[in-house]
Amino acid sequence: MSTTSIPSARPRVKARVSFDRFRAWLVAYAIAPSARLWLVIQLAILHAVIWTFILINLKAAQDVHMDVAEAWGWGQKFLWGYGKHPPLSGWIAGLWFKVFPATDWATYALAMATVSVGMVICWLLSLRVVDPRRAFLVVVMVALYPIFNFKGFKYNPDLLQLVTLPLVVLAYLNAFEKRSWQSGVWLGLAGALALMTKYWVLTMIGAIGLAALIHPERMRFLLSPAPWVAVATMAVAMIPHIIWLADSHFVPLTYAGDTYSIEDAGLVHQLVLGYVLHNAALLALPVALAGLAMALVPPWWTLLLRAPLRIVTRAWARGVNPGVDVSQARNIWIIQIIVAAGPPLGALAFSIYMKTDWGISLFFLVPLALVAIPALRVQSAVLFNIVAIWLVLSLVTLVASPWIAAREMAANKDNTATYGARSELARELTQAWHSRFASRWAVVAGTMESIQPMVFYSPDHPVAFIPNEAWSSGLSSLDDVKRYGFIGVFDPTDGRLPAFEKWVSEIAPNAERIVMTTRRFTHGKAGPAMTWNIYIAPPAK
Numbered sequence: 054m055s056t057t058s059i060p061s062a063r064p065r066v067k068a069r070v071s072f073d074r075f076r077a078w079l080v081a082y083a084i085a086p087s088a089r090l091w092l093v094i095q096l097a098i099l100h101a102v103i104w105t106f107i108l109i110n111l112k113a114a115q116d117v118h119m120d121v122a123e124a125w126g127w128g129q130k131f132l133w134g135y136g137k138h139p140p141l142s143g144w145i146a147g148l149w150f151k152v153f154p155a156t157d158w159a160t161y162a163l164a165m166a167t168v169s170v171g172m173v174i175c176w177l178l179s180l181r182v183v184d185p186r187r188a189f190l191v192v193v194m195v196a197l198y199p200i201f202n203f204k205g206f207k208y209n210p211d212l213l214q215l216v217t218l219p220l221v222v223l224a225y226l227n228a229f230e231k232r233s234w235q236s237g238v239w240l241g242l243a244g245a246l247a248l249m250t251k252y253w254v255l256t257m258i259g260a261i262g263l264a265a266l267i268h269p270e271r272m273r274f275l276l277s278p279a280p281w282v283a284v285a286t287m288a289v290a291m292i293p294h295i296i297w298l299a300d301s302h303f304v305p306l307t308y309a310g311d312t313y314s315i316e317d318a319g320l321v322h323q324l325v326l327g328y329v330l331h332n333a334a335l336l337a338l339p340v341a342l343a344g345l346a347m348a349l350v351p352p353w354w355t356l357l358l359r360a361p362l363r364i365v366t367r368a369w370a371r372g373v374n375p376g377v378d379v380s381q382a383r384n385i386w387i388i389q390i391i392v393a394a395g396p397p398l399g400a401l402a403f404s405i406y407m408k409t410d411w412g413i414s415l416f417f418l419v420p421l422a423l424v425a426i427p428a429l430r431v432q433s434a435v436l437f438n439i440v441a442i443w444l445v446l447s448l449v450t451l452v453a454s455p456w457i458a459a460r461e462m463a464a465n466k467d468n469t470a471t472y473g474a475r476s477e478l479a480r481e482l483t484q485a486w487h488s489r490f491a492s493r494w495a496v497v498a499g500t501m502e503s504i505q506p507m508v509f510y511s512p513d514h515p516v517a518f519i520p521n522e523a524w525s526s527g528l529s530s531l532d533d534v535k536r537y538g539f540i541g542v543f544d545p546t547d548g549r550l551p552a553f554e555k556w557v558s559e560i561a562p563n564a565e566r567i568v569m570t571t572r573r574f575t576h577g578k579a580g581p582a583m584t585w586n587i588y589i590a591p592p593a594k
Contacts, residue, residue, distance in 0.1 A: 075437075076437040079092075079440065080186075080433040083185060083189040083436055086185075089189070092189075093176045093189070098169065100165070100168075100201075100443075100447070101162070101165040103447045103448070103451055104165045104202050104205075104447065105161050106454075107202075108161040108164070108206050109157070109158050109161055110454035110455050111457060111458050111461075112157065112458070113458055113575060113576075114472055114576075116157075116473070116475045116476045116506050117160045117207075118207040118209075119501060119502055120207050120208070120209035121160045121208050121209065122506050122510075123209075123505045123517075124142050124143055124146040125146055125150060125155060126505065126514075127147070127526065128143045128149070131143075132527050134301060135528075136301070136305065136308065136524040136526040136527060137304075138250075138251055138305060139248065139249045139251065141217070141249040141250045142250060142251075146163070160207075163208045164205055164206055167205075167212055168201040168202075168212065171201070171417070172201065173192075174219040174223060175191065175195050176188055176191065178222050179192065179424075181223065181226040181227065181381055182377065182378055182382050183377050184376040186376070186436065190420075190424055190439060191421045193439045194339040194342075194420035194424070196443050197338060197342050197343075197443055198416075198417070200335060200416075204413070205413075210250050211251065211410050211413045211414060214251060214253070214413065215413065215417060217243070217246050218247055218254060218414050220243045220246065221240075222257070225264075228274075228280070228283060229265070229270075229381070229384060232278075232279045233277070234278040234282045237281065237282030237283040238282055238283070240283035240287075241282065241284065241285065241287040241289075241290065242286060242287070244258055244287040248287070249291075249294060252305065253411060256396055257415070259391075260388045260395065261388060264384050264387040264388045264391070268383055269380075304523055314405065315404055315406050316404060321401060321407070324400070325400050325401055327409060328396075328400075328407045331412065332412035332416055336416055336419050339420060342442050342443075342446075343423075345442065346438035347435050349438045350432050377426075379427065385421055385422050386422055386425075389416075389419060392415045392418075393416065396415070462575070466580070469581045469583050472581055473571075473580070473581060475507070475571075475583075476573075477573055478542070478583070479506060479510035480512070481569065481571070482497075482511065486540060486589070489591070490592060492592065494513040494515045495515055496515050496516055496533055496534050497511075497516070497518070497539060497542060498517075498520060498539045498540070498542075498557075498588075499543050499553065500543065500544070500547065500549065500553075503542045503544055503585070504517050504519070516528050516529040517529065518530075518533070518534055518539065520553065520560075521549070521552050531560075534560060535593060537593075538591045539590050540590075541557055541589075541590070542586075542587060543586045544586075545568075557588050560590070561588070561590030566588055568586060569584070569587050570583065570584045570585075571583050
């Protein structure tokens, strides 16, 4: 007598039970006061680790960006300013590389550590506006925002603003709520810290000031000591940098005026349109993925379809809504609208060159602004879904990153800006200097694009000197150039070459002039060849 065995459903049931338990654990930790901070920190650390490895794979055939190399150079000497920008990004790079070596992977780790700290601060400020469940949704949406992963690969003042600007907004929300002189001190210090990152943060500080004036509860805030103590604290904290600014003849302002002022109105319109579309496309990803996380918990759409506008209006009028502090949400909405619309309108009005990277620091509030909509319902399952989406996308990208890098290199094999062998040139020039003078290579001269990689990749880490530019970093001087000698590195296709050669002839008329070509081989595949004009001037005897 034959019997047919029926597969046991127990493994499936156990898996389902384990799945449900994990989901319940995640939601419980996301909202529990004693556990939620540690959960967010763990998420941020995991995000930093995964994306550091992704960037190592994606950028294997590339040198670090010149901004990263420049920040490394700044960090070798702690000054109150570095010509183009205030000093905070250089200080942090200096501290980071006292612990980590000057290698590509350490720069990507620094970038991801920066955005991950920003994630935690975004969560902390979200708790001032929404309940813990919504705040956790915000922080995972931020992790999915490309600025915090793919686009966050280069550490520079723009990226560091993802730490300092959320800190300013957090301090403002705290001051708006408490209205004490102590909260004003913290707001002033946060504002000074942001200004020490990049003067561009004035857009956010200005937006916060306008939000304080526009908000319906403005008089309660403005009649308190908080805003006035904040202004005084920020002014006092900025005194050392202001003294440096005056001593340096306000070179950062000269740099901004020379670099970002344009007269072609058509080009201005084109750049502003590109800025708007670029940042809108980046924001579409976290918003769409959050929508997907909600769509996986049916029937979420019935709430939105059946919630007429009058319900939302009444909720706002009452100022009370479960899960949302509508008063603080108004601050977020006002600030985000101003920093979204203000810079493009300002660029059109004053004919300013609008870089897409300037949007890096201005849209981190969008996830919170959306999640703070009172009519939005955030169910527990949404938190698990959004974390699962983030984790799956991150791990798939990690696995696919070598293939993505190979495809990009094949498609852009002649792109010297991306795949040029500058690190190889730095090592070859170091050997050339040692063979000639048996001493450390101390100074490299040329344009920022050419020489910053030399500073980072040469074992001697020479100091950068950029002639014919007013915004000197202050790390080297013309006396250093004459005393220690230098190697000049210049792209022969650069239109500034005649002016540089004139400078070399005046400073070191007996400099040796040679031409060098470099090429990198990655996984057996050749990158584009690059040719350089090299000028070697000996040290003073």
